[in-house]
Amino acid sequence: EVVLTQSPGTLSLSPGERATLSCRASQSVSSRYLAWYQQKVGQAPRLLIYGASSRATGIPDRFSGSGSGTDFTLTISRLEPGDFAVYYCQQYGSSPYTFGQGTKLEIK
Amino acid sequence: QVQLVQSGAEVKKPGSSVKVSCKASGGTFRSYAINWVRQAPGQGLEWMGGIIPMFGSANYAQKFQGRVTITADESTSTAYMELSSLRSEDTAVYYCARVSADAEYSSGSRFDYWGQGTLVTVSS
Numbered sequence: 001e002v003v004l005t006q007s008p009g010t011l012s013l014s015p016g017e018r019a020t021l022s023c024r025a026s027q028s029v030s031s032r033y034l035a036w037y038q039q040k041v042g043q044a045p046r047l048l049i050y051g052a053s054s055r056a057t058g059i060p061d062r063f064s065g066s067g068s069g070t071d072f073t074l075t076i077s078r079l080e081p082g083d084f085a086v087y088y089c090q091q092y093g094s095s096p097y098t099f100g101q102g103t104k105l106e107i108k
Numbered sequence: 109q110v111q112l113v114q115s116g117a118e119v120k121k122p123g124s125s126v127k128v129s130c131k132a133s134g135g136t137f138r139s140y141a142i143n144w145v146r147q148a149p150g151q152g153l154e155w156m157g158g159i160i161p162m163f164g165s166a167n168y169a170q171k172f173q174g175r176v177t178i179t180a181d182e183s184t185s186t187a188y189m190e191l192s193s194l195r196s197e198d199t200a201v202y203y204c205a206r207v208s209a210d211a212e213y214s215s216g217s218r219f220d221y222w223g224q225g226t227l228v229t230v231s232s
Contacts, residue, residue: 001170035218037153044203044222045145045153056220088153092216096169097143099153 002027002091004100012108019076021103023089028069033093036065036074039102040085048087049074081107110135112142112204112223119229125192128226130204137185138162141207141215144178144189146200147225156202158215159187167215194230201225 003026013019023034031052037045047056049065052072062077076083084107089100115129130142143158157168161180168176172191180187187204204223211217 033216037219039153044225045205045219046222047218047220050208050218056218090153090219092218095167095216097155097158097216099145099155101152 001096002029002094002098004089004091004098006087006089006100006103008103009101010104010106012106013079014108015079015081017079019074019079019083019105021074021076021087021105023067023072023074023100025070025072025091029072029091030093031068033091034065034067034072035090035092036063037088037090038083038085039088045088076105079105110206110209110221112206112221114202114204114223114226117227117229119231120194122195122230122232124194125190126194126228127188127190128202128204128228130187130189130223132185132187132206135206135209136212137180138182139212140209141211141217142178142180142187143205143207143219144176145203145205145219147203148197148200151200156189160213160215161187191228194228196230199228199230201227 007022034052036049039045053065086102138161141160144156159166166178177190205219206221207217208220
């Protein structure tokens with residue numbers, strides 16, 4: 001089973017700042033099979049990034065993904081109030097399709 | 109546009125079973141994988157298993173093997189997740205999620221579409 005470890009657990013930033021979230025895998029994950037989701041309180045997760053760096057439909061270009069192998073990054077270039085949420089990475093290359101434990105992005 | 113609508117909240121006794129439904133509309137049902145993901149209160153996301161309706165057989169996470177059964181009814185475009193031998197730790201929101209439109213016949217793909225979630229509370 002691929003274990004995904006996200007860091008930091010909580011990130012405190014202000015609107016307009018840049019956010020960098022990390023996802024590290026216990027074994028190599030093909031870039032084709034790494035996704036990022038955003039989840040707001042009381043809502044289902046929403047797909048942001050797939051294939052490590054491709055934005056899902058309707059996702060603004062402030063969101064970008066990068067990385068390969070075991071290290072992946074989600075970057076939000078200029079935080080807006082609606083971006084403060086919990087972010088999860090997921091690998092879907094090998095079953096079980098595991099998620100990281102999440103990074104909470106909170107307003108500073 | 110694909111929509112997934114789940115059944116309503118449930119309260120169950122320890123040791124009992126729960127069956128949650130997920131009705132799909134707006135797309136082809138039979139050839140796209142439906143997955144089940146749960147989220148305990150204040151916790152992260154946990155993949156339980158998935159099924160491609162036309163193939164019939166489900167793939168489960170080891171943790172839930174023997175306790176979970178995922179099925180799909182093509183005639184009603186509805187997927188089901190049944191969890192047995194419930195315990196308090198199974199209290200969670202259960203989500204169904206469908207893979208992307210470019211992942212026909214494939215179980216390993218991103219989850220593009222999500223249901224609204226079903227809260228299952230296990231309490232004596």
